[in-house]
Amino acid sequence: MKKILPGLLTAVLLLGGLESCNNNLNVQPTSSIDSATAFSNSSDVQAALVGCYAGLQSTNLYGGYLQFLTDLIADNGDEAFVGTFSQPQEAQRKALLITNSQVSATWLSAYDVINRANNVLANLGKLDTPAQQAAVEGEAKFIRSLVYFDLVRTFGKAWNDGTPPANPGVPLVLTPTASVADAVPLPRNTVAEVYAQLITDLTAAEAKLTTSGGLNTFSASRYACAGLLARIYLQQGSYAAAAAAASRAISTTARLNAYYGDNFGYNLATNSASQLVGNTAEDIFAIQISAQSGSNQLNTFYSRTRRADVNINAQFLGLFETGDSRRTLYFTTAGVTYTTKYDALYGNIKLMRLDEMLLTRAEANFRAGGTPTGPTPVADVNTIRARAGLPALTAVTLAAILKERRIELAFEGFRLADLKRNTETTIDPTGAAVAWNSPRLVFPIPLREINANSNLVQNAGY
Template identity: 55%
Template sequence: MKKTFYTLGMALFLAAPLTSCDKKLAIDPVNNVNADKALETSSDVEAALVGTYTGLQAVGSYGGYIQLTSDLLADNGEESFVGTFSDPPQIFRKNILRDNGFVSTIWINAYSTINRANNVLANIDKLDSSAKRSRVEGEAKFIRAALYFELVRLFAKDWSDGTPSANPGVPLVLTPTKVLDASSQVKRNTVAEVYTQVLADLTDAETKMKAGGALPAFAANSAAEISTFAAAGMLSRVYLQQNRFPEAADAANRAIAGPFSLTSTYAAEFRSGASNTTEDIFAVQISAQSGSNALSTFYKTRGDVSIEDKHFNQYGTTDERRTLFTVTSGKRLSGKFDAVNGVGSNVKVIRLAEMLLTRAEANFRAGTTVGATPLADVNRVRARVGLTPLVALTLPAILLERKLELAFEGFRLGDLKRNKESVTEPLPGTAVLPWNSPRLIFPIPKRETDINPNLEQNEAYK
């Protein structure tokens, strides 16, 4: 596999720190360690890891843009963007301009955070114990892998679309970038190369974090820190996207084996405020001082996303998830991400219900019963929201349960592509786009291709 260094001119220099939300981090110096700063001590490296976590908190990452934009791009008449922002409607209509601000922010934030992770990994030997070295290396590799997985799914063809070893993915940058020069004019690695790196990082992370060590100072509890269970959970997502069902079932089963349980109600999982729940395998921490949960803003506070009858009517009349929708000024809104005390709740990145549904689907497709039967896993999720148990199971029933349980959490685009589902263009509403349409891929941001002539633009945007 080819190593590359990126210009990613803007992302780089980390200096463009993520988004305006990051300015709030200045109140806590440990969260503001520059990624290009020379790390000299064990404490420096641990502080740099904390700074890497802040990249995941940003609105351009798991703070909201990744989930919102991927769901809007995959929408098939089940939601509409009715807000005043100019960039999301382009994504919703599948007519994205190369200078789309939301798309650019995702790219910039991801590479800035990856560079922070690379800086931590380059200084692992400075940590003062083997346990710390294992833990910190595992966490940094998880962050790098998770963001490369998001990037390759948003900015490149799906794994099942053509030949992954030939299709352009995204540039892989595996060492810290501190100086921009001619070597920064990189090409895109292939989709296969990116997936190979993602799987290698996550596999290593799962192993390394078993060695554990004490939680970092900022971790209020285990869900605030990336763990071996989180690595297994992310591995299950990657394997599912590749249609590697036995591996997906095994990885999900390892994640489920952790000390997790479903919350008593669906609402309790998403309205936990700054607290994590028993269901959270990994959650991005949000407070008035740090991080962003823009999902509560887009889906409820501002009312930017209206939920259509086509989606709402799929919930059974006794389904608790149905009760979280409200109608305001003629728009049906989702209250799933309601703010608590004026602050968005922690963002649930990996949770137990997802793992149960992944294990169910992967086992069903593979004809296996790793950990539990597919029927038992699906009924466990249904029971929590007040639905009667199914007595028999079909693949469409599993996929429907997954869609409703994980609604608005950023899963639709990946699921649409791996299941080869088409979408209808919302305006004028007649063109049907197949799952592998070039318009269901983000453009490489214009500022990137302007800076780097070696960075090939995606087909729909040339």
């Protein structure tokens, strides 16, 4: 993994220059610790696992930028970025540059987390008990799979675009990179190879976490593993498997919050959000944000109380039926509408909730046909509509399911993947049509990576 190279080389140069200095200055750099020292006992491995979760909090990943940029590049007029930052502007124009610093930072942060997870998995034998080994292995594989899934569907073609066994995905790195010598310049694995690895790892992780983890904690659980499998199968068009996985993710102890805004700490009476929003009974997996840990970049860009860089357009607001309580999370002032989903400065970023799994199961069962896994599609959709204060449907169509999904999960990072798997056309800010399989909707491999690794092949169109 290339991210460590600059730090390692800098350390070597600094140490070389200090040879003639006082021995008191010849200390080990605190930013680089030998793995034998860093993973000497069970507590060290468990601490390293916590470090994997901390890596997920990066602003370049699930701290906000990953969801934000993918939504902008997919947008067909629902939102408008009106800020001055060039990286989001490129995304909204569907004209990312290979030098886009945020795209590069996302790649680097992703492989940093992958390397952290690989280090944990390489040291499972140092854990005290088999139960600890099973739990830590399951959580580490979930984390690695979560990152790889978003990498492959952002930097590679969609599963339904061309031939997955031939389409380049991203490099699969499954062992730790501890030194310059370990940094092998790997080529890109195919999209099919990455998906296969994800399904293998998550299937194992779900089994490992059968008696470990749980809902509403910061750690991954078997329900989170099943939920991520449901996403993968839905993206592949494996609908029966997606419905079954979504059903496993829907725990009997999970429940929808009474009000949709409770997911985001929004108080309808005061038209404001709490500054600290934790997990709720609806959450399956969330990124933990607090004043001491993590940063919510979605708050930075979307909130009307911060930069207020994103306006919500009339096109999106027109999707709501009369009486839909989800509409209350869109606040208009001086003729401009903002979403209040991210008004909480330290609001946890919800990555996987019960509502997503209900809609995934409804869609997968509808597309698969035959006897549904769990409740019927119309029953699952009506569960979502009942919470929103809407009347029940007597029958459901695919369009109705997708509309509920678009409203329910709006501006949470789902739009690009949904657009591609549903082969929807989007538009750029000029109004020109952009096909679902356009190279403009695939992130470029960062120039920094191409320069450092001659085995990497750039995406088409860049």
